[in-house]
Amino acid sequence: MATIDDVAKAAGVSISTVSYALSGKRSITTATRDRVLEAVVKLGYQPNASARTLAANRSHILAVTAPLHRDTEQAAHMTFALEVTKSARSHGYDTLLLVDDDAVAGMRRTAATSLSDGVVVLDVDAKDERADLARSLGHPVVFIGIPASTSGLMCVDMDFEAAARLAIDQLVEAGHTAIALISHEMGILERGSNFPLRFLDGFVAYAEKLGLRYVITHPTTNRAHEPVEDILKRLPEVTGIVLNTSADVTSTFANALAYHGRHIPRDVSVIAAGGTLPTGRLPVPLSAIPIDPQASCWTAVGLLVGAVEAGTVTPRTILIEPEYHDYGSVAPPPGRPRKAA
C-alpha cells in the first residue's frame, strides 16, 4: 500500500502538505493541491486507518451493542442495526457489532481500548445493565430506547404517551366512545422494556380525561383470540380497539375478530400503535402509528456523532413524534354516518 510518504515524494511536497491537502484543514494553492490529488489518484493512496486513529485519537468507529436474543423479533432488530449503520456511514463512521454475551463486555472493551469513538445501545430494557455502564464509561453512548433511569444519558425513542393519545384521538374523531387496548403480556410489563408501560399509562390517562368507556386487556398467549374474547365480554359495545402488543397477536387479530362475526372496519375500528410490524401489508391492513426505526436511528447517531466530535456529551432524551398511517381500518361506528369530507 502506498503511504503518505510515497504521495509526498510523487507530488514533490512534504507529507504535511499531503495531509492538509486531503483534510482541508489549512489552505493550499490550487496548483499544489492538484499535484497532490493527482499523485493520490495515481498511487491509489488511502490513509492507513490505524495510523490516522493513533495520531488523531479518533477511530471513526461506533460500536453497536445488541444482545440479539436469537428468538425475539429478529427482523425488527435487523432493521435497527441496518439504519444505525447506514446513518453512521453518512457521517463517515463504521460500525462494530457487539452481540450476545459480548454486548456488555464489548462495550467496555471497545471504549477502554479506544477501538470505538462511541456506542449505540439497541434493544434497551428498563433495568438495563448497560445504563450504569454507560454512566461510568467516560465514553459517548446513546440509547435507542429508554432505560429506567435516564440521568446522565443520551436517549432517543418514540413518544409512546403521545402515540397512545394520537391513537385515541383518531378513534374519537371517527366517533368512537367505547374503546379497548390490547397491551402486552403482564410478564413483559413487569420485567421487560418499559415502553409498553409508557403506552399503557398514556392510554389510561387520556381515556380518563376524555371520559371514554374503555377496557384494557393483557394477552397470555401468542394469539389474539383470548384477549378479543375478554374485550367483547367486558365491553360488548366496543367499536374501537388499539393494539400495542406483540407481532403475533397483531397478525392474528383480524381473524380473532372475524371469529366473533365482527369485521374491520365495518363493526370495529382498529389501530396498531407502537409496533414495527408492517401492518399495511397484513391480509386485513391495519392503520398504524408505527415505531420508525429510521427516525430513531438517524436521530440517535446524529446525537452521538455530535457528542464525539464536540468531545463532550450533553445528556438528554429525545422523544420522536408519532405519526398516524391510514390503511383503512378506521371508520365511523356502525349506525353512524361517515363524516363529511
Next chain:
Amino acid sequence: MATIDDVAKAAGVSISTVSYALSGKRSITTATRDRVLEAVVKLGYQPNASARTLAANRSHILAVTAPLHRDTEQAAHMTFALEVTKSARSHGYDTLLLVDDDAVAGMRRTAATSLSDGVVVLDVDAKDERADLARSLGHPVVFIGIPASTSGLMCVDMDFEAAARLAIDQLVEAGHTAIALISHEMGILERGSNFPLRFLDGFVAYAEKLGLRYVITHPTTNRAHEPVEDILKRLPEVTGIVLNTSADVTSTFANALAYHGRHIPRDVSVIAAGGTLPTGRLPVPLSAIPIDPQASCWTAVGLLVGAVEAGTVTPRTILIEPEYHDYGSVAPPPGRPRKAA
C-alpha cells in the same frame, strides 16, 4: 487511560517487558510477570487498539459485507451476521458491518486502509461483483455461498446436491416412488443465488438415477396453493414432496395440501430442504434438511482467520454435509404398512 508506560513504571520494568509479559512471546520470570500483571490489574490497563494495530500490522477486525435488501428474508441474514460475529469473537476478532451500497465500496475501503484483516461475504449470488473484487484485493476474503466462479476464492456453503439426494433417500426409504419438488420462482433461478439451481440439478439427477416418477414445479406467487395444484394435476399419485422454496411457500404449504383433502404425513410425506425457516415449529411441523448458519459461519470464519494469521490464502471450497431432522412429516405411503423397527 493507562498506557504501557504507566504499567512499566508501576512494575519497575521496561515497556518491552510489559509487552512480552502480556503476549507471552518470550519467557519471563514468574516474579516479574506477576509484578507486571499486578500493575496491569491495578491500573486497569488495556492496550490501545490503534497503536497495537499500527505496530503489529493487524487490526483484529473482520469486515462483514451484506447487502441486506430491506425486504428479503431478514431473519435469516440476521442469524448469519450473528453467527459470524460470535465466531469472530471466539478468535479474538471484532466485526464491522458493511451494508447496502457500502457492501462493495466498504470492502475495498476497509481493505485498502487496513481497517480490516479480512472480509466475510454474505448473501452471495451467482454473478456477485464481490467475487472479482475479492480476487483483486490482495486481502483475505471468505464467501458464505458460492459465486459463479470460485477460482482463487475461499467459499463455504451447504452441499445442496447432497441435500437433494438425502431428501430423496428419506422418501424412498419410507417407500415413496412418486415424488415432487417445489423449487423457487423461475426468476430467482435465472438471476439470483445459484443454490436453487444446484439443488434442482441434484434432485433431477438422483431421481433419474433411481428411476422414480417425479415432477418439478416453480411457484409464481408467495403462496403454496398454485404449485400444489400443479403437482396434483401432473402427478396425481404423488406421495412425497420436497420443498426447496421460499419461506412463504413453505409456511403455507400444509394449508394448501389440506385444501385438497391431503394430510401430512397420512397422505403425503414432506421434507423441507435447503431453507432456514424453523419448520419444526410450524403448525404442521415439517421434517427438514436445513441450512445450518452456525456450521457455515464457524467454518468460514475459521478459514478466514487461518488465512489472516498464516498470511496467505489457500483457495478452496468447503461444502457442509447436510443433516436430516425428523419432525414427523415423513411416513410410509397410504396403503403400505409402516416399516418394522
Next chain:
DNA sequence: CTGTTAGCGCTTTCAC
C-alpha cells in the same frame, strides 16, 4: 502558503 518534527502507544528487533 509550505516544510520540519514531535509525538500517538504499541511491537519487535537488536543488544546485553
Next chain:
DNA sequence: GTGAAAGCGCTAACAG
C-alpha cells in the same frame, strides 16, 4: 531474562 530504541503511518503543533 531484560532493556533500549527503532519504527508502524499518520496528525498537528511549531516554524518559517
